[in-house]
Amino acid sequence: MASDGKTVTGIKTESGETLTADIVVVNADLVYAYNNLFPQTTPSSTKSYANSLTKRAGSCSSISFYWSLSQKIPELQTHNIFLADEYRESFDAIFDRQSIPHEPSFYVNVPSRVDPTAAPEGKEAIVILVPVGHLQNTRTTSPSTPGLPAELDWPALITSVRKSIIRIIETRTSCASIEPLITNEITNSPLSWESEFNLSKGSILGLSHSFFNVLAFRPQTRAKGLKNCYFVGASTHPGTGVPIVLAGAKITTAQVLDDLGMEKPWGKGSLFEILHPEKSHT
Ligand SMILES: Cc1cc2nc3c(=O)[nH]c(=O)nc-3n(C[C@H](O)[C@H](O)[C@H](O)COP(=O)(O)OP(=O)(O)OC[C@H]3O[C@@H](n4cnc5c(N)ncnc54)[C@H](O)[C@@H]3O)c2cc1C
Secondary structure, three states, X not given: OEEOOOEEEEEEOOOOOEEEOOOEEXXXXXXXXXXXXXXXXXXXXXXXXXXXXXXXXXXXXXXXXXXXXXXXXXXXXXXXXXXXXXXXXXXXXXXXXXXXXXXXXXXXXXXXXXXXXXXXXXXXXXXXXXXXXXXXXOOOOOOOOOOOOOOOOHHHHHHHHHHHHHHHHHHHHOOOOOHXXXXXXXXXXXXXXXXXXXXXXXXXXXXXXXXXXXHHHOOOOEOOOOEOEEEOOOOOOOOOOHHHHHHHHHHHHHHXXXXXXXXXXXXXXXXXXXXXXXXXOO
């Protein structure tokens, strides 16, 4: 981000180009952005706020598998949830101990069941989401500080979770052997959610909705210590998840327009009425 120390003046791209702007709205993960995208010249109070954000409760992470299968698995529905027998224990492992349950609970989505473009005819596309704990540390803010809790051996855990979920799907649905059907595979884990998608600690929903992360406690949409810089997205006000994030974008838009002394195009009506004027009169 480019700034004169107090006010944002634009952004710097990876290639080193500076794009000037009157305002900047940040959509990247808020915790990551405060710690990695803000200019070095921000006041020390902003830097300590950025550091404090890394200590806040994060949401869970996931190990996600994306498979192309050479044939359909009719035993699976579009949406499938496989709950561990000890599901209470499995949620404690994720949310209290930031680890992986001994027996995972997971969600299997088969997009090709409802969308014929998701896979060639007769074949299947499958997405598997295994909720797991987030990383103990942020890679970007605390590289190898002594005394930090050790990370789990994620590559080994991914291999073991993959074996478990294949076994569970096969056993519970009596479907054909899955392994020989996998023709292409992409995997995401807490490590890649952080390194490729810039999600602090690999928390897939950003900051959690724990008590001290909601309402007045949630990081504000106006950036701290940097004028004309705003946030949208999961970790800012009002919260995470696609519907809330979309509603939040309207809050930020209203704030920007208020700060610029500009009229809101939706007047007193709702965003729905602007987008669908034909329906708003019925
Ligand atoms: C596996 C998974 C499953 C989920 N399931 C659900 C669900 O079922 N229901 C639900 O409501 N929510 C779900 N979520 C959460 C939901 O996707 C998020 O809450 C929501 O997308 C967050 O919106 P956002 O705008 O904050 O982030 P995003 O939509 O991720 O947008 C952030 C953008 O910032 C960009 N970016 C990152 N770093 C930089 C940078 N340095 N410079 C420029 N741009 C950058 C990224 O490329 C990305 O385009 C899920 C998330 C994951 C990962």
